[in-house]
Amino acid sequence: MKILLINPAYTQIYGNYAPAAKVGVLHPPLGIAYLAANIKGEHQVRILDMEINPALETTIQSFSPDYVGISFSTPLYNQAMELFKFIKEKTNCWTIAGGSHPTTLPDSVISSEHIDTVLIGEGETAINKFLENPKKGIIPRQPLIEDLDTIKFPARDLLQNEKYLFSVPGKGIVPLTSFASGRGCPYQCTFCSAHLMFGRKVRNRSIKNCIEELKEIKEKYKITHLSWIDDTLGVDKKRTFELMDAMIKEKLDMTFEGYTRVDVITKELLEKLKKAGLVRLSFGVESGNREILDTIKKGITLDQIRKAYEIADEVGIETRMSIIFGLPGETKETIKKTIKFMKSLKCNQAYVNVLVPFPGTEIYEQAKRGEKGLKLLTNDWKEYRRWGNAVINVNDLDAKDLIKWQRKALLQFYLRPKQIYYNLKRAGVKAAFKNGVSFIRSFVK
Numbered sequence: 130m131k132i133l134l135i136n137p138a139y140t141q142i143y144g145n146y147a148p149a150a151k152v153g154v155l156h157p158p159l160g161i162a163y164l165a166a167n168i169k170g171e172h173q174v175r176i177l178d179m180e181i182n183p184a185l186e187t188t189i190q191s192f193s194p195d196y197v198g199i200s201f202s203t204p205l206y207n208q209a210m211e212l213f214k215f216i217k218e219k220t221n222c223w224t225i226a227g228g229s230h231p232t233t234l235p236d237s238v239i240s241s242e243h244i245d246t247v248l249i250g251e252g253e254t255a256i257n258k259f260l261e262n263p264k265k266g267i268i269p270r271q272p273l274i275e276d277l278d279t280i281k282f283p284a285r286d287l288l289q290n291e292k293y294l295f296s297v298p299g300k301g302i303v304p305l306t307s308f309a310s311g312r313g314c315p316y317q318c319t320f321c322s323a324h325l326m327f328g329r330k331v332r333n334r335s336i337k338n339c340i341e342e343l344k345e346i347k348e349k350y351k352i353t354h355l356s357w358i359d360d361t362l363g364v365d366k367k368r369t370f371e372l373m374d375a376m377i378k379e380k381l382d383m384t385f386e387g388y389t390r391v392d393v394i395t396k397e398l399l400e401k402l403k404k405a406g407l408v409r410l411s412f413g414v415e416s417g418n419r420e421i422l423d424t425i426k427k428g429i430t431l432d433q434i435r436k437a438y439e440i441a442d443e444v445g446i447e448t449r450m451s452i453i454f455g456l457p458g459e460t461k462e463t464i465k466k467t468i469k470f471m472k473s474l475k476c477n478q479a480y481v482n483v484l485v486p487f488p489g490t491e492i493y494e495q496a497k498r499g500e501k502g503l504k505l506l507t508n509d510w511k512e513y514r515r516w517g518n519a520v521i522n523v524n525d526l527d528a529k530d531l532i533k534w535q536r537k538a539l540l541q542f543y544l545r546p547k548q549i550y551y552n553l554k555r556a557g558v559k560a561a562f563k564n565g566v567s568f569i570r571s572f573v574k
Contacts, residue, residue: 130260131173133194133222134161137212138179142204144517148570152563155180156356157293159307160228160252161200162283167253170260176287185212189220200228200252203487206510213243223263227252229326230510233489235267250326251312253280273328277312278338282345290350296560297354297384298408298447305354306346308385310339310372314360316390317426318413319491320453320484323360333368336375343381357387362410363398364389370398373405384408386447391437392429399444411449411480412437417470418463421456424501425492435474442475447555450476452538455484455531457492457501459523468538477551481538482515483531484523496521540572 136158143150158178165174177188189197197216201209213224227248231238235247247267248255254271274280285306295305311333314323346352363369376383386409399407414434416422422429441448452471454464471479486493486505496505502524512520516535519528526534542548553561 130171130196131192131194132165132168132175132196132198133188133192134165134174134176135185135197135199135212136161136176136178136180137199137201137205137208138183139205140180141208142514142516144514146516146571148567150516152296152567155293155295156305156307156358157285157288157290158200159283159309159358161198162285162288163280164198164200164252164256165284165287166281167257168260169257172260174284174287176284178288181289181292185215186219189216189222194220194222196225197222198225198227198248198256201226201230202228203230203233203510204485204513206230208511210241210243213241217243225256225259227255229322230488232270233322233325233487239267273313273330273332275332277332277334282342285346285350290352295354295356296556296564297386298555300354300384300408301557302560302563303354304352305356306350306352307358308342308346308355309358310334311359315364316361316428319425319495320415320456320486322487322490325489331364333365336368336372339372340375340379343376343383344379347381347383353383355383355385357385359387361393362387362389363393363402366393366395366398370401373401376405381406386410388413390429391433394437394440396440396444399440399446403444403446407446409447409449410441411451414450414471414474415453416456416459416463417467418458421458421463424457431470438475447478448476449478449480450474452479452481453484454481454534454538455519455521455523455526457495457503457523459484459502460525461530461534464526464534464538468534468541471538471542472545477548477555479539479542481535481542483519483535484521485513485515486521487513536572543568 140147140150161176165176168174175192199209199212216222216224223245225246226238226244231247232249235249239247245265249270251274255268258271259268293305294302296302311331312327313331315329315331384406388411391412415427419431438448486496496503504522506520519531
């Protein structure tokens with residue numbers, strides 16, 4: 130059988146900020162690359178990342194797939210439905226939906242006349258369960274994969290790896306790929322939906338298995354920069370030190386960036402990560418208001434946030450922060466305090482999001498109930514975008530206010546002389562020009 134796996138184009142969900150997204154979040158679709166590698170039996174598999182190659186009709190005509198699977202999140206629901214409709218109109222393919230949105234709302238998704246089957250949860254087991262005995266409807270969630278070493282490495286040979294480029298401190302614009310050393314997040318943040326796919330228990334791959342994949346990435350695909358997508362890099366310190374030591378011992382000479390929490394960071398850990406190749410680290414700050422942090426069960430303090438950025442600055446790691454406007458209890462005054470707090474940190478870059486209460490999260494239920502000043506405005510999933518849009522009001526902030534404050538915060542953060550100077554020099558002239566143009570295009574309508 131021929132199986133086509135599709136990653137819908139996603140930078141459009143950033144609205145006016147799409148030009149910046151194209152240079153800031155253009156990563157290979159690791160999830161469907163894992164699926165492609167782990168489909169058992171005599172099947173031909175092809176990947177179509179429509180962010181890179183939008184030629185769906187041409188691909189269908191040349192490949193003639195028997196099955197077409199699309200993995201999508203909530204903001205991409207409407208686009209995925211349009212793709213399924215197009216596929217059904219043009220072919221007799223069996224259509225399969227998977228990813229975070231179908232996992233959360235399978236009954237709603239399967240109600241579409243253009244979708245034959247919905248897979249829930251981790252895809253590697255689910256898709257093989259389906260292929261053993263193809264049937265229409267919802268394939269029940271399968272047990273989480275306890276031994277991640279049993280999963281084959283992602284099928285990067287099915288990707289156009291040369292198309293995924295990123296500006297890296299000290300290296301300029303280089304190819305990158307995504308890499309995961311484990312799955313699962315143990316934390317309780319009320320706005321996050323990651324646990325719905327991978328659970329709260331952290332499942333780690335063995336050190337040996339990780340090193341084997343890293344060697345393949347470098348030797349076979351000639352890629353030396355990684356987006357390390359573990360939910361919390363360094364959450365298991367002992368294991369992290371062991372993995373970093375192995376990378377150093379193997380002399381991989383690769384760089385990477387990742388995501389973590391401020392309460393995980395120590396100077397010793399960051400020094401080890403840097404020695405192994407870490408060049409950039411993103412912290413989930415979310416708010417500069419302690420009460421809001423407590424409300425969303427973030428489990429961190431403002432002092433811990435300050436300390437983490439001071440340590441990273443001392444060690445020499447480029448840093449980014451993720452902020453969310455519109456959290457429960459948010460007001461104009463708390464936003465002003467958060468912007469002031471942002472600018473006080475020794476941080477190089479900032480992502481300022483507008484809260485999207487994704488279905489399946491605790492904060493979605495709070496918004497539906499109207500708690501802490503939240504008011505959910507719509508269940509039109511195409512509106513569930515974090516950039517240049519809002520689907521909530523909160524206290525004295527309506528949707529237009531949140532959009533305005535997002536723009537204001539980004540401009541106030543990035544248009545300071547020290548930030549302009551840093552971002553001009555961080556990755557060379559070519560990267561500075563490319564990133565600068567995308568930034569300007571995002572703000573000039």
